[in-house]
Amino acid sequence: MGRGMAGKRAPRVNSLEWLEAKYPTEDSARRLFESLIWPHGPHCPHCGSAEVWRFRKKGRKSRAGLFECRYCSGQFTVTTKTPMHATKLPLKVWLRALYLILISSKGVSSVILGKQLGVRQPTAWKIAHAIREMTDDRDGDEPLLGKIVEVDTTFMGAPPRKKKSRFHKYVWNPPGKGSARPQVAVAASRDGRVAAAVIEKSDAQNVGRFLDRFVSKDAVIMSDDDRAISRAAKAFKEHSTVTHGDDQFAIGSVHANRAESLASLLKRAQLGVFHFISRKHLQRYVDELMFRRNQRRVITHQSIKDGTVTQEIRYRNFDDQLADLLKRAVGRQVRRSRSGGLEWPPPIAPGFALAPSASP
């Protein structure tokens, strides 16, 4: 490298070097969090009032980022009543954690995250769950999947743990149909957007409830010949199937390859990254994986010369992803439980929705 090169070279956007150069101090990280968690200016998380001021005590140094509400006199910072509530970690560590999780398509295990952040594995596990808490669309802000939507169901996560007897040390739950493992319904629109949710059973009623929540009624559903999906799809504009048993995988534009690759992403993340996912937390991992998958944009190029169309998949910039995540922070909470684990307290006030993972 030539003399002075290191000083001149601008870090590439979305690189680790770029992140550290852009937010070098705790102060800059705090300003970033304040601008993204409160996109319309600071407001009190206790009562919702925007009549707030930066708290300063005369002659004394007060806590960084402390605000006071003029209406209810409550004090708060940008992390109060968010998943980062009462954190003792610097916001720079949170920013790095957000970066590491958002740039890895299949996620990061808490062991690796802990090493990268310089914190203990249980702390990293809690950080990851706090970030995961912001990945679901419980407020229904995202538009429904439309046009052509491929649907599939799959098994994921650990089978329920049974009581081990003196003679049977291991409990074997076979994979595939009829297994006791939790099931996940997946939907992938041809425009690139996706959704997935843990379902109680892959019957028409549960699949139907999933489709009602995520798919527009004027969509064309495509799937394999699964009977539950076929029955649930009757409520939609049209339904086309391919029969895998007859060696059919795609008939022209009728196929469910995208839904199947989405299902395999879930499985690869479980096998390669998270390993053991309990039924209790499964929806949260699914939410995380879907959030990241939805950060992809399909860009279509058409050649002027011969009109050939090519598609390219590009992830949105880290800044944009972070903005979408942190604007959901207020009202979503993860707290430490007395036993050293985590607990998910109920919504802070009317108007804040319950986490989808809290319902079944």
Ligand SMILES: [Zn+2]
């Ligand atoms: Zn207040």
